[in-house]
Amino acid sequence: DAMVIQNPRYQVTQFGKPVTLSCSQTLNHNVMYWYQQKSSQAPKLLFHYYDKDFNNEADTPDNFQSRRPNTSFCFLDIRSPGLGDAAMYLCATSRDRGGKETQYFGPGTRLLVL
């Protein structure tokens, strides 16, 4: 089945220790997104790739970076995690942007910062 995969499902890191979350997709979609979601809150878009074109949201902290080495994979790097970065990180894909294009989500990685 075509899907969006995220690893790991749970990640524990120490305050200030860099961490990388990964996402892969077998849907062959052009667009990949990273969202941060805290408990009982709306998902917050951090950035997205439209093919190789990186699009950062204006309010995404510099502490968050992303890489998309090929169509299938996308990584979220948190350079110096703080306690406030503990959240669920959701990767999503869509065939294109805008209109009725549906976003398909992976199962998420729950990040705990000690």
Add this chain to the structure above:
Amino acid sequence: GQNIDQPTEMTATEGAIVQINCTYQTSGFNGLFWYQQHAGEAPTFLSYNVLDGLEEKGRFSSFLSRSKGYSYLLLKELQMKDSASYLCAVREFNNYQLIWGAGTKLIIKP
């Protein structure tokens, strides 16, 4: 500015019908999505509305009124597995990103 409002929490009984409302204020409108999110899991797509009216998909229906900035998700014949959060998201015209509501937590009681 942009704003999506949904009730924080609702409770309903197994087998009953529940309506979850969503009101929005955005700069232009280019579609509204409903997603279901079980606790600790990713959102999954339920429905998309861009024109006024009712879209029916099995036990779930979604309604849109663009003039009122209003949508609802109607769930019929409720099952225990419908216990989840339901998120409303709006796409603005000439903007690729979705504006998300915080979700409505639906609790189903036997």
